[in-house]
Amino acid sequence: MSFIEVSNITKTFKVVEKKSGLKESFKSFFKRDYKIIEAIKDISFKVEKGEVVGYIGPNGAGKSTTIKILSGILTPTSGKCKIGKMIPWENRKEYVKKIGVVFGQRSQLWWDIPAEDTFDLLKDIYDIEENKYQKIKEELVEKLNLKDIINVPVRQLSLGQRMRCEIAASLLHEPEILFLDEPTIGLDAISKQLVRDFIKRINKEKKTTIILTTHDMSDIDALAKRIILIGKGKVLYDGSLKKLKENFANKKYITVKTKDNIKLKQKGIIKKEKNKEGYNFVIDAKILNISEFLNIISKKWNIEDIEIDNESLDNMIVNLYGELKIWNAI
Numbered sequence: 001m002s003f004i005e006v007s008n009i010t011k012t013f014k015v016v017e018k019k020s021g022l023k024e025s026f027k028s029f030f031k032r033d034y035k036i037i038e039a040i041k042d043i044s045f046k047v048e049k050g051e052v053v054g055y056i057g058p059n060g061a062g063k064s065t066t067i068k069i070l071s072g073i074l075t076p077t078s079g080k081c082k083i084g085k086m087i088p089w090e091n092r093k094e095y096v097k098k099i100g101v102v103f104g105q106r107s108q109l110w111w112d113i114p115a116e117d118t119f120d121l122l123k124d125i126y127d128i129e130e131n132k133y134q135k136i137k138e139e140l141v142e143k144l145n146l147k148d149i150i151n152v153p154v155r156q157l158s159l160g161q162r163m164r165c166e167i168a169a170s171l172l173h174e175p176e177i178l179f180l181d182e183p184t185i186g187l188d189a190i191s192k193q194l195v196r197d198f199i200k201r202i203n204k205e206k207k208t209t210i211i212l213t214t215h216d217m218s219d220i221d222a223l224a225k226r227i228i229l230i231g232k233g234k235v236l237y238d239g240s241l242k243k244l245k246e247n248f249a250n251k252k253y254i255t256v257k258t259k260d261n262i263k264l265k266q267k268g269i270i271k272k273e274k275n276k277e278g279y280n281f282v283i284d285a286k287i288l289n290i291s292e293f294l295n296i297i298s299k300k301w302n303i304e305d306i307e308i309d310n311e312s313l314d315n316m317i318v319n320l321y322g323e324l325k326i327w328n329a330i
Helices: 023-029 063-070 094-097 115-124 132-145 159-169 188-204 217-223 241-248 289-298 313-323
Strands: 004-017 033-047 052-056 076-082 099-102 177-181 209-213 226-231 234-239 251-257 269-273 279-284 306-311
Touching: 004 063, 033 063, 033 226, 033 234, 052 063, 052 217, 063 076, 063 177, 063 209, 094 099, 094 289, 099 159, 115 132, 115 159, 132 159, 177 188, 188 217, 209 217, 217 313, 226 241, 226 313, 234 241, 241 313, 251 289, 279 289
Parallel strands: 052 209, 052 226, 099 177, 177 209
Antiparallel strands: 004 033, 004 076, 226 234, 251 279, 251 306, 269 279
16 A cells, blocks of 8 residues: 555535626626636545655646645545545544645744744644754754754745745654645755755655655756646646656757858758857757767867757656647646
């Protein structure tokens, strides 16, 4: 049995449908029209203990709804979800002691007091024994570099500093599962790297299971070996990131620095354009591999320098959206 088992989960919402205009607004006071929206439809997947999974998809795909069901905030319209031996929305009190949640655009820290005061409050909420709490807090302060900011009111912290405190707050009770929703949104490069390194460490050392939802594909690339892609409320792809790259990383971007005029027609060259110092090529490596391409141009022209870049993960995901025909969900 897998640690997380989601079977045929569906969630529908009943929402008011109202036309614009004062007349229509007045009518809605007496008679309201409703429509049913399916946020997610028949979603199923399994996650093993200690796994890091990137749960991704376009805006409105159903990511947040799924996470709210997994964290016990919402009850599904139909379907089953079992995490460990518990059903999140039925065993809510016991279950929330085993999970941590970090929302990049929401805060669990009290705005006008230092983060440490919120930590102390969470200690009482989760009923953490004093010695254990002090040990965990000291470890988190050290690893997340919080020593100089833990006693500063949260409203005076930068976004990067606040996010590090948010992560610490979510881990004080040593949860088995960590739900991360846009954990590095708005962070500078240094803060992003610190947060990513810490997430990797707790996964390795504590075997914490991590579900990561984000639009930042560099987070996915750095942390997850597996992705679950959803669109229009359904699971569209569930597999390894390595396999995805193998299927969609065939494009290579090559910049050639040369003073020569390159006239080349070759099968596998998708695009060629002139720049100030030479040429930019896009090639399909499944048709024309890089060594063959370099061999062809180096024999005929004087090449000063060459730069080779792979297809970005963002572009791979966009290509996958196109292949799965979910453009209208973006």
